[in-house]
Every structure is written in C-alpha cells, then in structure tokens.
Amino acid sequence: MQMLTDLPVTIDRATLRADAIDLACGTAFVIVGLASCAIAFARRRTKVRMFYWLGIWTCLYGVNVLWVPLHGIQPYPIRVIEPYARALTMYLVLPFAFLSWMEATRGWVRRFSAVLVVIEVAIAIVAFAVFLVTGDPNRLLVPNNLVAALGLAVLLVVVSSNKLFAKYCVMPSRGFFTFAAFVFTVEALFSNIINPLGHPMPNIFEHLGFAILLAAFGHSALQMVEQSERRLLGIESELQVAREIQVSILPTTVPELTGVRIAARYQPAASVAGDFYEFLQTDPQSVGILVADVCGHGVPAALIASMLKVAVQSVASSADHPGELLGALNRTLAAPLRGQLVSASYLWIDGKAQKARYSAAGHPPMLRWRNGRLEAVESNGLLFGVLPDVVYPEREIALTKGERLLIYTDGVTEPENLQGVEFGAGGLQALLAKNGMESGAEVATRVFAEVPLWQVEQRQQDDMTLVVVDVL
Structure with missing residues (x-):
C-alpha cells in the first residue's frame, strides 16, 4: 500500500505566495473599511461623510482581492452567487472612490466628481446587465478604466498645484496626499505598461499603492474631523457665553x-x-x-x-x-x-x-x-x-x-x-x-x-x- 507521503505533489509556490498575500491584504482592507464605517457612525455629529465612502470603497476593494484566494473553497451558497457578486463589486469600487474624493473637494471639481460618480454607476448597471446576458464580466472594463484614468488625472492636477488645492480642496494639508496620489499613479501606470508585455507585477505592489492612497484619504478625513470638531467646540463655547449673557438680562x-x-x-x-x-x-x-x-x-x-x-x-x-x-x-x-x-x-x-x-x-x-x-x-x-x-x-x-x-x-x-x-x-x-x-x-x-x-x-x-x- 502506497503511503500518502509518497504521492507526487506539485506545489506552485508563486501562486501559493500570491494567494497568501491577497488573503492577508484583502482581509486587512475589509477590516479597515469596516472600522472606517464605525468611525463615521461614532463621529456622525461632525458630518464628515468621507469616512462612510472610504469604508465602503475599502471593503469593496478588499472583497475583490479576496475573490481570488478564496475561489473554490467557499461554502456552496457563496460559490453559487460568487460570479454575480464579483461582476458587481468590480464595478462598484470606482463610484465610492469618487464619492470619497468628492467629499474632499468643492467648486467645479466637486461637481465634476459627482458627474464621474453618475457615469460609473451607469457603467456598473450596464456591465452587470451585460454579464447576466453574456456571462462575461469584462465587457465594460475599458470604459471603466478610462473614467478612472480621467478622474485620477484631475486629482493629480489639483493636488500638484498649491493654488488649485487651496481653491478646490477642503483638506487642511496637501503634502502626504500629494505624495500618495503620485505613488498610486506611478504604480498604476507601471502595471498597465508592464503587464501587457508579459511581465506581470506581483499584486503586493498594487495593494501597497492602494494602501498608501487609502492612508492619505484617511489622514485627510481625520484632519477634517478634527477641524470640524474644533469649529463645533468654538460654536458651543460662544453659545454658552451667549446663554450666560441672555440669562443675565432676565430678572434674578x-x-x-x-x-x-x-x-x-x-x-x-x-x-x-x-x-x-x-x-x-x-x-x-x-x-x-x-x-x-x-x-x-x-x-x-x-x-x-x-x-x-x-x-x-x-x-x-x-x-x-x-x-x-x-x-x-x-x-x-x-x-x-x-x-x-x-x-x-x-x-x-x-x-x-x-x-x-x-x-x-x-x-x-x-x-x-x-x-x-x-x-x-x-x-x-x-x-x-x-x-x-x-x-x-x-x-x-x-x-x-x-x-x-x-x-x-x-x-x-x-x-x-x-x-x-x-x-x-x-x-x-x-x-x-x-x-x-x-x-x-x-x-x-x-x-x-x-x-x-x-x-x-x-x-x-x-x-x-x-x-x-x-x-x-
């Protein structure tokens, strides 16, 4: 009787390593996204909605990452709905990314971001409908990526200029955010140039680029919360003084x-x-x-x-x-x-x-x-x-x-x-x-x-x- 250990086993170490990285990063992104939504709920008094959009955006990105290492090992009900869920989530990442960016902007940049959100939602709806008919979830990836590139270009132009940033962004500072935007852009461009040449980059670089951009958004959101709470505390302090003055004019x-x-x-x-x-x-x-x-x-x-x-x-x-x-x-x-x-x-x-x-x-x-x-x-x-x-x-x-x-x-x-x-x-x-x-x-x-x-x-x-x- 042949021992189990004597059976020939072929292990693709590169695939195993990539799956482990995707599993760890995807899980981390989902946890961070849920934490962001929890912070948004806890700090809802300050009305900083960016945390909600960041949380949903990050969760969707993490779920998309997890589809690959978890493929084939999910419970039966999840395996049944997996193709439909993947087709939907892959197109919903960008609308929430633009919503996050929209919360950090004002003026025409905010209006332009809102238009991109509407376009991306429309693409997601059409792409899902096409998938239901053809079974192919990738039919609208090209227009989806073109809209993403357009939005990223506008983001880079705005954060690259002190004047434009001060005029169209509500974020308190631009240093870290500008750095993160350039890192993410370089990674995205490099991947799109190298991958078609038959030299795919490890997913870890994409995850690192996204993590840096996410950290910049989170840092800006925290600054906005702090700024908003300082403003609220100032208003409450002024109202307390006003109340004391008002009470003082009433009969004692x-x-x-x-x-x-x-x-x-x-x-x-x-x-x-x-x-x-x-x-x-x-x-x-x-x-x-x-x-x-x-x-x-x-x-x-x-x-x-x-x-x-x-x-x-x-x-x-x-x-x-x-x-x-x-x-x-x-x-x-x-x-x-x-x-x-x-x-x-x-x-x-x-x-x-x-x-x-x-x-x-x-x-x-x-x-x-x-x-x-x-x-x-x-x-x-x-x-x-x-x-x-x-x-x-x-x-x-x-x-x-x-x-x-x-x-x-x-x-x-x-x-x-x-x-x-x-x-x-x-x-x-x-x-x-x-x-x-x-x-x-x-x-x-x-x-x-x-x-x-x-x-x-x-x-x-x-x-x-x-x-x-x-x-x-």
Whole structure:
C-alpha cells in the first residue's frame, strides 16, 4: 500500500505566495473599511461623510482581492452567487472612490466628481446587465478604466498645484496626499505598461499603492474631523457665553407685593432662546409682568429677545397701562424686527387696590384659576412686527383672594402626545386641580416636569416660560 507521503505533489509556490498575500491584504482592507464605517457612525455629529465612502470603497476593494484566494473553497451558497457578486463589486469600487474624493473637494471639481460618480454607476448597471446576458464580466472594463484614468488625472492636477488645492480642496494639508496620489499613479501606470508585455507585477505592489492612497484619504478625513470638531467646540463655547449673557438680562428675583405672591420659571429648549420675561415695579404695591415669545429659535430669536430688554425700559413710563405699553413696544421694535414676529402678554397688578389690567399681542391667553375652574382671559391685538401702529385692547380684572393667574409661552401648552393632543389648558387644569394647595413656585416646577413627559419624544422641543401669580 502506497503511503500518502509518497504521492507526487506539485506545489506552485508563486501562486501559493500570491494567494497568501491577497488573503492577508484583502482581509486587512475589509477590516479597515469596516472600522472606517464605525468611525463615521461614532463621529456622525461632525458630518464628515468621507469616512462612510472610504469604508465602503475599502471593503469593496478588499472583497475583490479576496475573490481570488478564496475561489473554490467557499461554502456552496457563496460559490453559487460568487460570479454575480464579483461582476458587481468590480464595478462598484470606482463610484465610492469618487464619492470619497468628492467629499474632499468643492467648486467645479466637486461637481465634476459627482458627474464621474453618475457615469460609473451607469457603467456598473450596464456591465452587470451585460454579464447576466453574456456571462462575461469584462465587457465594460475599458470604459471603466478610462473614467478612472480621467478622474485620477484631475486629482493629480489639483493636488500638484498649491493654488488649485487651496481653491478646490477642503483638506487642511496637501503634502502626504500629494505624495500618495503620485505613488498610486506611478504604480498604476507601471502595471498597465508592464503587464501587457508579459511581465506581470506581483499584486503586493498594487495593494501597497492602494494602501498608501487609502492612508492619505484617511489622514485627510481625520484632519477634517478634527477641524470640524474644533469649529463645533468654538460654536458651543460662544453659545454658552451667549446663554450666560441672555440669562443675565432676565430678572434674578421676583417682586414682593402685599397680598400677591409671584413665581417664575424659564427653560430654553436650546443654548439660547427666544422667550423673555420682565418685571416692571414702580412702587412697593404694584408691578407689571411682561412675557414675550419671539417666533423661531436659536441665536436670531435670542438676539431679538435681548432687544426687548432695552425696549421695555424705554417704555416703562406706561407700565400701569398695558395697552399703551404694548403699543409703544410695537412701535419701538417695528424697524429692528425686520419681518420677525413677536408675541407678548402684559399684566399690571395693583396689590393695594386688588385689581389688575391685562393686554396681549398675539399671545396665548392668560389663564385664571379660581373656584376649581380654569378660565381664559383674552384681550389680544396683533403680533409685534405686523404693523407699526396698532391699538391693543385692555381688560381690567378684579382680583379675589385665593385665585391664581398663569402667564406663559406656547412652549408650555402646545406640545403634543402620541395621539396628537396638546398639553394645553386641559393639562394645566388637571395639574392645578391635583396640586391646588401647592405654592406657585411648586406648581411651576411640576408643569416644567410634566410637559416633556407629555411629548412624543419626551424631551423639550420649545422654549418654556411660566409666571404664576397667587392672590393671597
């Protein structure tokens, strides 16, 4: 019986070595590609999409490399789909390569790269269709390679010139990227010249050229992420300063009046807000309460809210006449608002006489809680910024012991639950009925805790301001 070791075995060492190199490099490229996609997901806040395209590009390249050493040893289902997968992946490498380059460019170079992406996708679709009909995956390799050469030529021209690079590239530096582009180009040209002459170059040189280019893209992407995050940190720092300034213009204490107790709560939805409130106290027995809401959010709304602080002080002489004060505010703000709209509600309280006057400019109605019922008090005119001269109606209210007044912005009442029902006056009424014996400050705190829970996403989506007035 002949021993197994005596059987003649012919081993093509060169093929074995090439397969081992392809297996190692292909696996490494797939791992790097997956890592790049993971980094893109983790750093999605910075919106650097190049990592996604780099990851997919690298994975596709690695898969194409792995087809050769793994041919014939895959499980049966993979062997069945292998020809189709190879025909598809070999043409999808370039679209994602151009997408990666597109993310690093701007201007006409970016637009040109987008055109190349569309062309390559079209070639991939047609090539796959031709393969399904003829069984030949190589029919469109020539036009595919021509587009690749065109894209590479444009890349070389741009990165070779300091002026062009600065004008059309968003990458912070060009040194390493330029070196990598030239290395990759030299390798590609050398391979395409030597291979047809019958002297094929080892695949390791192609893999090294691609690895260097990939490293340059990755290095540039990391620089772009770092640059973007520094910019975001700078913006967040500036927003924090803006928030501190905005908070500093709001009242730090509430007025104390005989027979009246006031509580106020303010919570912006973002770093800065468009809500504003102010107290105008001209004597120990009376106070004016202004609550305003600038349409919109963020920095523009916050700037207008800050303007209100100055504007209110300029019309303080009309503090005891809500209609006059709102009219004067509207005239003062008409030009600076430049089309922006503001709603406002103003309540004047005379603690000694136990009466109040109320007026509003397109604002949610004041709510009055007494005898276990919630009533809406309305006396509305146009929003600030619609017309320069507006007359605001005024309503006088006789205050009674034990009642409670609520002035607020729509961020308190408009949030909706899963059924599309607003928190509204009904939510406030239920909360007041349940916690009627608590102080105004405690009620305001409960409202601010309940509203986010009512919302679909259970997080604050609008600025919230609430002033609670208890008549003692």
